[in-house]
Structures are given as C-alpha cells and as structure tokens.
Amino acid sequence: MGRHHHRISGTTTPGATGAGPSRTNPSDLTRRRLFGGAGAAVLAAALAGCTGGGQLAEKSASAGSGGGGLQWWDQFRPLTKMLQDDLFAPFMKAHPGVTVERRQMDAPDLGQALQVGRRSNQMPDVHSLAGLGGVSPAALVSEGWFQPIGKLADFAGSPVGELLYDGLHRFNGEVYSFPPFSGRWHEAVPWVNTAMLKQAGVDPEEEPGTWDKLREIARKVTTGNDSGAYGIVVPSKETEYLRALVERLAMAAGAPGPGNVDWATGDYVYDSQPYIDAIEFLVSLQKDKVVHPASASMGARDARARWAAGQAGIYLWGAWFIGGLRVDEPEAVERGVGTWHIPCPETTRNFVYSPPSSGTFWVSDQSKQAGTAAELMLQMTTKEFQTSLAEAMDQPPALAAEVIGQAQVHDAYRTCVANFQEDVRIGPVPEVGNPGVWQVLAEMRDIHPNLGDIVQSVLTGASTDVGGQLRRFNDQISAERERALKVVREEKGVEVDLKAWVFGNWDRKKDYGQQDYAGR
Structure with a gap:
C-alpha cells in the first residue's frame, strides 16, 4: 500500500x-x-x-x-x-x-x-x-x-x-x-562521524547550513582519509527512504508540507522546483563521487551498519539513528557521533513540516x-x-x-531534538479538517512510478528526465484523486471535495494548531 x-x-x-x-x-x-x-x-x-x-x-x-x-x-x-x-x-x-x-x-x-x-x-x-x-x-x-x-x-x-x-x-x-x-521531527537529520570529519580537517561543530557546503564537506571526507571511506551514504534500495528524504529536502528548499500539497490551492506539488532541486542535489553528490558506491544495494539499516563501520562520514536519517547505534553498534557511539540542522539550498532557512503525531x-x-x-x-x-x-x-x-532537559541522553541526541524545535513546524492534515478525506485516500489507487521510484531510477542512472517524470506523476496522482473524490461522493454519499485540501489560513512560520481548523 x-x-x-x-x-x-x-x-x-x-x-x-x-x-x-x-x-x-x-x-x-x-x-x-x-x-x-x-x-x-x-x-x-x-x-x-x-x-x-x-x-x-x-x-x-x-x-x-x-x-x-x-x-x-x-x-x-x-x-x-x-x-x-x-x-x-x-x-x-x-x-x-x-x-x-x-x-x-x-x-x-x-x-x-x-x-x-x-x-x-x-x-x-x-x-x-x-x-x-x-x-x-x-x-x-x-x-x-x-x-x-x-x-x-x-x-x-x-x-x-x-x-x-x-x-x-x-x-x-x-x-x-x-x-x-512528538510530531516535531523529520527523517533527514545529518548524522556525522566526528572522528572522520576531524581527520579530514572539518570541524564537526561547524555546521554546513547549505547544500553546497555539505557537498564540500563530503568531498573533504572522501579525499581526507586513508581508509577508503566516502563522504556520505545514501541507501537507495528502499524507495520509501528516498521518498521521505526528497520530501524533506524539498521542504528545506521551500516546498509546503506535509502531504506534498499547496495548501493555498489543494494541488499536488511534486513537479515544483523544490522537488527537482532536491533530486538534483542527490545527483550532484553522485557526480562528486562522494557517495558510497554500494549505496544502491543498501537498505536503511545496511547503511547505518556501513556508517558505523567507518565506511562513510555522513548519513541522513531520523532521530532514532543514535538509539539504534547504541543497541547494535555501540562502539560507533563511543568513537564519536554528531548531528546538524537539515541543510537548505541557500543561507535562508526554510521550515520542514510534519503532521501532528498520530496514535x-x-x-x-x-x-x-x-x-x-x-x-x-x-x-x-x-x-x-x-x-x-x-x-x-x-x-x-x-x-x-x-523532559529532554532532565533526561540522560547523548549530547548529539539532545542537539537533534533541539534542532527539531527550531526547524520543524506542525502542518495541516486534511483528515482532521474533513473526516471524508480518509475515504478518498483509501479509494485512491497507487501510482507507479511514484516519487520514491523516480528518485531511485535517477540515482541508478535508469532515467535522466527528472522534470518530465515528476510532471507525469503529479498529473496522474491528481487525476486519481479526482476519480476517488467522484467515487466517494457519488457511490458512498460522502460530502468531500478538493476544498478539503485547502487551508487558506496556513502560516508557513507557525504551527497549524487545532483551533486553526475552525478558522480556515
């Protein structure tokens, strides 16, 4: 599904x-x-x-x-x-x-x-x-x-x-x-091997901030060690990992969220410039030859194990990364692990959006x-x-x-949670505003290639037409939603239309709270 x-x-x-x-x-x-x-x-x-x-x-x-x-x-x-x-x-x-x-x-x-x-x-x-x-x-x-x-x-x-x-x-x-x-999180946190960065002449405390600076650090790590390690690992075997990563990077590039929807119009935005830029950023890392060459065959846990073994210096994943390390690769935590804010294309910071945490x-x-x-x-x-x-x-x-203040946690985890407070805003959820939305979503058939499939095909060299593929997907998923809306309205008698995806009072800089649903 x-x-x-x-x-x-x-x-x-x-x-x-x-x-x-x-x-x-x-x-x-x-x-x-x-x-x-x-x-x-x-x-x-x-x-x-x-x-x-x-x-x-x-x-x-x-x-x-x-x-x-x-x-x-x-x-x-x-x-x-x-x-x-x-x-x-x-x-x-x-x-x-x-x-x-x-x-x-x-x-x-x-x-x-x-x-x-x-x-x-x-x-x-x-x-x-x-x-x-x-x-x-x-x-x-x-x-x-x-x-x-x-x-x-x-x-x-x-x-x-x-x-x-x-x-x-x-x-x-x-x-x-x-x-x-908490709903205040994302799965594109840069986790870094601090020892490897220091060996390459990079101060782990000095955050890259921008995509170009992250590329520069990845190049330094790749060339600045004697163990054959690479700057970054991007597990590309799992399309879900790639989908989530690109969605978060697109938000860092200015896309709305969550849900890949323009809340002003209700339209999907998969074919917008931030998504193109996010995918091209990942492609640029490959062109720089800083991505672990086995990335295409790695799942997310495989990549963590490779990172823990010192084969890559940077890995973008979620807050649970360090908890998993502590259980399975504690020696990597002892060696040194740090974290940064999610980088953005420019020095101007954009927020990443998550829905409120569900049950x-x-x-x-x-x-x-x-x-x-x-x-x-x-x-x-x-x-x-x-x-x-x-x-x-x-x-x-x-x-x-x-509770984070009194909790006994690693400094990197504490920093990660603090960064979430700064970087993440809670966005609107159509299901909360109109309970008929879930029936539309349940009726919608999967579209392939989807975002994760497209990213995977680009990173593996099977496709180069990023913009064209995203436009086709955006058109197909928009048409599928229209079909599902019609079925739910006509066959099930549910009152729901495209307006359920419109939140005119959404403020990019603020959390979309419970009281905001009544004021839309």
Whole structure:
C-alpha cells in the first residue's frame, strides 16, 4: 500500500525497529488484501516468517479469549529494555495477577502477523500499525479493528490531552489512541562521524547550513582519509527512504508540507522546483563521487551498519539513528557521533513540516482485557515514562520539550531534538479538517512510478528526465484523486471535495494548531 500521496504521522508509525520506522520498511499489502483478507499462501508465509515456524497461533491464542497474559505486539526493537523495565514491570508489580507478553517483530513481519491474527481471531490486545503499509487509522476504525479507550482511562486529562486530534486519535467523539511520540521531527537529520570529519580537517561543530557546503564537506571526507571511506551514504534500495528524504529536502528548499500539497490551492506539488532541486542535489553528490558506491544495494539499516563501520562520514536519517547505534553498534557511539540542522539550498532557512503525531498503539476489538490495556497505555503519557522514552534516544517523545532537559541522553541526541524545535513546524492534515478525506485516500489507487521510484531510477542512472517524470506523476496522482473524490461522493454519499485540501489560513512560520481548523 503506497504512502506517496497520503502519508500522515500515524500511518508511518514513529520509532525505530533497528531499521527505522515503518515508513522505510513498507509492507507490500494491497488495500484489497488488507480489508478483504490474505490468501492461504500469505497466511502460511506470515506464520513461518514472523514466528519461526507457526508458533504465533499457539502463543497468542489467549489474545482474543481474555485468558493468559496481555498480548502486546510492536516493531520497536531499540525500545525493548525500556518498555520492559519502565512500563511493563512497574505495571505488573502494581497490578498483581496481570502479565504482559510482548512480541517484537520487524515492520513487514508485524503487518503480516496482524493480517493472520485478524482472520483467525488471534489478535493481540495492543498493537502498533507498522507493516500495514500506511492505511489511515480512520479506515481501520471504520473496519472495526479497535476498541475506544477514552472511557477506560483518562487520556483527555493526561499530560498529552491537548495533543489529541479528531481524525487522528478521536473518532466520532471517542478516544481510540494517543500520541506517545512528538510530531516535531523529520527523517533527514545529518548524522556525522566526528572522528572522520576531524581527520579530514572539518570541524564537526561547524555546521554546513547549505547544500553546497555539505557537498564540500563530503568531498573533504572522501579525499581526507586513508581508509577508503566516502563522504556520505545514501541507501537507495528502499524507495520509501528516498521518498521521505526528497520530501524533506524539498521542504528545506521551500516546498509546503506535509502531504506534498499547496495548501493555498489543494494541488499536488511534486513537479515544483523544490522537488527537482532536491533530486538534483542527490545527483550532484553522485557526480562528486562522494557517495558510497554500494549505496544502491543498501537498505536503511545496511547503511547505518556501513556508517558505523567507518565506511562513510555522513548519513541522513531520523532521530532514532543514535538509539539504534547504541543497541547494535555501540562502539560507533563511543568513537564519536554528531548531528546538524537539515541543510537548505541557500543561507535562508526554510521550515520542514510534519503532521501532528498520530496514535501509535491501539487496543484490538478482539481484546477481552481492554480496560487493563488502556490503563497500561495511559502510563506512557506520564512525564516519568516520557523521560525514559527520551533516554532510549528513539523517536522524540510527545513531551520532548519538557523532559529532554532532565533526561540522560547523548549530547548529539539532545542537539537533534533541539534542532527539531527550531526547524520543524506542525502542518495541516486534511483528515482532521474533513473526516471524508480518509475515504478518498483509501479509494485512491497507487501510482507507479511514484516519487520514491523516480528518485531511485535517477540515482541508478535508469532515467535522466527528472522534470518530465515528476510532471507525469503529479498529473496522474491528481487525476486519481479526482476519480476517488467522484467515487466517494457519488457511490458512498460522502460530502468531500478538493476544498478539503485547502487551508487558506496556513502560516508557513507557525504551527497549524487545532483551533486553526475552525478558522480556515
């Protein structure tokens, strides 16, 4: 299920899996397969692939029956110890007789396991949405996947109560989830090997600021070491990584966001100059011969391992980068890691835009322990847990600005979170303004080649017509939205039109807050 045209924060579940959030590990599930059910071959593959031979059915049989431990499935590998020590253990101690059984899987495996569990009535009590390919939580709510939790625990009165949005956490007046993570983030943070930069005569504390300066530093690193390392690594095997990277670089070049839409008109902007400039910037790095030559065969986690091994000096990825390093390549953290603001084409700074963070964890409609599950989830909203979440150095917590000061974190992570406060603004989300939007997005068919496909084809030399490909994609996705709008209006009776993507009161310099939706 593609996310190139309707990504919202909740559908790209924040946090790391060791390979990054689910947005860099998309499942290949289609909407028909998601809502209509998977075939026998898919079920068998999911059982074998996710559970090492089919133990899923046996081990999670209690999930839908109310017996046994409370089942919790997610993809947050670097958070394993923190979740156990700071969430599950204290809760079980305070609630004798309650046990929490967590299963962690990589995002694609989790997505398939959820499909299996849904069809066989073996869903966990609590789960994330990683691996479901970007489907809107609203669509899953409408399909009956979840139970509301707002009457089971006081999320509205919790420290994150003001961050609950209609269409993201609240549906038909009922709270179904909450944002444990901050919406103020992006996945194009320059992470640098400080030792390698110093060897090349570059001061890691002196930020490049501009794309040209970053190119210059990458050239110095490539030529200024005796180990054969390269200036930068750009994992190009995963089109989702490339899509996200180019979207963020385009915003740094002046594009609106999130959503790849001009909020003044509602039109898609994939063919605008900032997107062309962003792709050509990546091409320029290749022409400079500063990109690790194996980049085309690397996924995001592969690239992190190469960076950690000292094969590249710079890697653009998310805040979870250092948390993943600490788990899998701690020696790289000891050697020296730093971070910078996202560079812009010129010295003039442009903001990067993200949607408010959506729900990450949801209570299954099959759960017979919904009250216990809701109380457990509520513990994640406390400042104590939010501080522990910051200390895991993964996706910044919802209360990052409040807790980062007392959290025990690496200086580079603290700098990264501080940079987000300066560089990122919360943008509008059409689903919040009009609940009919998610039905349009669910109706839209994937367009290929999409943005990630186009970037990959350019970087691998399969195509050179950047502008032409972007124009075709922009035209195709615009036409597909028009088709979906017509279907939803005429066949489903939903009142929604292109105006749902228009936010005339959007101010580029400010967060688009909840009160702004009523004033559009």
